[in-house]
Amino acid sequence: MLAVRPAVPGDWPELWAIMEPVVRAGETYCGDRERDEGAGRPGWLPGPAGPDPTLRVLVAVDDGGAGVGPAPLPANRGGPGSHVANASFLVSADAGGGGVGRALAEYVLQEARRAGYEAMQFNAVVETNVRAVGLWRSLGFDVVGTVPGAFLHPDLGYTGLHIMHRRL
């Protein structure tokens, strides 16, 4: 069984343990593959380390209480674009097949609705990450456009980045 709750700073070591292999692999995430823990933290935890003090970060935890997926929930743009939430998830590779992504996404959609957001947007879903694309489609997201060649996959070479969107 999974539960989803707001992240707290004490979650960071577990979250980084999930994020680090994803970042190092460079297959699904637009981050510097060599980034260290300090550079990885802003944006993935609330509080002074984050760029936005109002940022809410949710975390899925398994039976043992271990964090298996962080999900920040900021507005995707400022001002006249602030009614659209940004979608961003990182799920433990071990937990990938266990519905963690879906559980976390469903909770995040519900929280975003409750916070008054009118839509949600992914800015960069790697086209070759078919499991993720399929999951977001099954949750009501459409691909509104694909930036050609915008992601350099270590094995597959240049591939596209989907912008995915759904109304709430």
Next chain:
Amino acid sequence: MLAVRPAVPGDWPELWAIMEPVVRAGETYCGDRERDEGAGRPGWLPGPAGPDPTLRVLVAVDDGGAGVGPAPLPANRGGPGSHVANASFLVSADAGGGGVGRALAEYVLQEARRAGYEAMQFNAVVETNVRAVGLWRSLGFDVVGTVPGAFLHPDLGYTGLHIMHRRL
């Protein structure tokens, strides 16, 4: 005649004088309309105030040496997405008809090429800002997708945000 050169911190008062009415109008730019000068500065000038110390910011200056348009030039994404430059321009309303946007964009495209970027991307061009959309199209950018209703225009209501892209 216009010249384009790297921005320096001393340019800030003039740049803010250009940016402030654009931000307050809320018609073309995704920023908090009430933001103060301090919140407006990060990202638009190099140095310790910016989120990325490697950020280069270019500025177009007119005959009198006055800044009429800042243009930061960071990567649009990290790691496997870092070969695509972000495009972002703010042009003085007074200078809007004088080719400032075009001159600045042409220089930025050339600098981006020189820096080794392979493509350039706008993340959020307001669909109703037809002059900007037309200018970027004339410079070789295509609309790769439009996020429906992602921008709330003060007079026109909900409108789309284009993602625009060109290879370099």
